[in-house]
Amino acid sequence: MDARRTQPVITGPELFCRFAFPPNLLGYCGPSDTGLVGELLRGGGEALVEMRHAAAEFAGAWPYLELISDSTGGDPLDYRVVEAYWLGNSILERIDLQTMGDSIADRFRAQAGPEWEMIARTLGSPARPTHSFHVFCVYPWVGLLRSGAIDQALHVLDRCRIRWGTIVAQEKGALIVSTRHLTWDGRSLGMGDETMERVQPPVDAQEIAVGDQVAMHWDYVCLRITATQRRHLELYQAMHMGLVNQTGRHLARRVER
Secondary structure, eight states: OOTTOOOOOOOHHHHHHHHHHHHHHTTSSSOSSTTHHHHHHHHOGGGGGGHHHHHTTOTTHHHHHHHHHHHHTSOTTSHHHHHHHHTOOGGGGGSOHHHHHHHHHHHHHHHHGGGHHHHHHHOSTTOOSSHHHIIIIISTHHHHHHHTOHHHHHHHHHHHSOEEEEEEEEETTEEEEEEEEEEEOSSOEEEEEEEEEEEBOOTTOOOOOTTOEEEEETTEEEEEOOHHHHHHHHHHHHHHHHHHHHHHHHHHHHHHO
């Protein structure tokens, strides 16, 4: 990325939209009108004021935003709060882990059923309330991996997490990104070698160029990111994948006894 290029100034609601749009378009979460988030994002300005109402319909993300904002004295759609959830940043280290654990228990204990024991083992240090925590430690897909439903579960985990990569080429209506995908060896999640992936450009037509570092969600590039944002993204994903692998080793030892 050209060092002379500066990051565009965007608001917290706009940042939320960029990452929430892809799964909502697929009907996985958020408003039942799956075109609404994209319309708000493309509308910009005053349209994004309405995002507060739409964001509250994301049953997975919104409670985390409230937890982060309550713990840091901000607003759920403040830029730093939204960034902390999707990518990770330093304000996560100010969150009381007991408060986080209580919040997760209140929301997921009943619906998790027998899987709650595995979720509970991930709470506390070093877990943080990020999207990667929700994907790896709360969603049922890691459990499905362990039960043998490997192809579908690994695909969903890989697409649902926020991926990072480098733009290496631009094609008509698409971008080619050098990135790494998740791997599964039968017991642990890992990261594969660099590979090329064809993805959709940002829905709001933000400027993207060859050499840019980007963050992706499902089939879309969501944001051109800085080196610091990439480090945070890698840090917190590695943290939560490590917790998943640790609980898996505990489960294996228990089964082997």
